[in-house]
Amino acid sequence: MNNNILELKNAHVRYGNIEALKGVDLHIAEAEIVALIGANGAGKSTLLKSIVGLEPLNEGEVTYNSEILNGVYPERDKKNISTPTDVIVKKGISLVPEGRGIFPEMTVKENLEMGAFLIKDKKLIEQRIEEKYEMFEILKDRRKQLAGSLSGGEQQMLAIARALMNSPKLLLLDEPALGLAPIIIQNIFQIITRINKESGVTILLVEQNARMALKISDRGYVLETGNIVMVDKSSNLLENPKVKAAYLGE
């Protein structure tokens, strides 16, 4: 046992001839915020999807609290393991996908109710929704509005709020700042920090906005065409000349 909530060991994912992950090792300790940065097509979304079983591994292992969620082994004597996504969600991992994945034809409140699919107790669902309204005041004002008519920033907040409805222990965020104005991005990153500090949720944050992601995270990984090429404390990565040149535009 160790205090890692999540570990990827030698994770490979292939799409036909394309190898999107080429043997990724990554770990996240309980209560950490870890940033994963990398250019378009580096494999960031694939990595998040492989954690929740939305993309099957071709080789390697994903463990959650030292339990193997998915394991694919080339050795014949070791049995492969695969856990369905809904079971992984039940165990406490939530993904906010790239592009948010909200239901545009449903209201804000209905979207939040959909996020609570693991909870049977109606009162508890209402209570959780109220908690989300406290955290995201704008959603309370917009609760009867169709989600598709929200602004981009509001939709992102709804996507995050919805992912929190099942009270996950590990939250995976795929480019929450994408396409948003700087002031809204500030707001989203503040919320992510609060979710971590106040609720103790461990966070894996995928971002192309590397500066912001490294500023709010404890450690960071740099992914380049399917390989982890750097891992360090985020404060060190912010000062690293290679990171500065490639990802911080300095």
Ligand SMILES: Nc1ncnc2c1ncn2[C@@H]1O[C@H](COP(=O)(O)OP(=O)(O)OP(=O)(O)O)[C@@H](O)[C@H]1O
């Ligand atoms: N369903 C798929 N079928 C085939 N190839 C795919 C599929 N999904 C992703 N890929 C390829 O795998 C590689 C990694 O894609 P991925 O979406 O994980 O990158 P990313 O780092 O999230 O990029 P972005 O920053 O643009 O979101 C890319 O070359 C992409 O074209």
Ligand SMILES: [Mg+2]
């Ligand atoms: Mg992506």
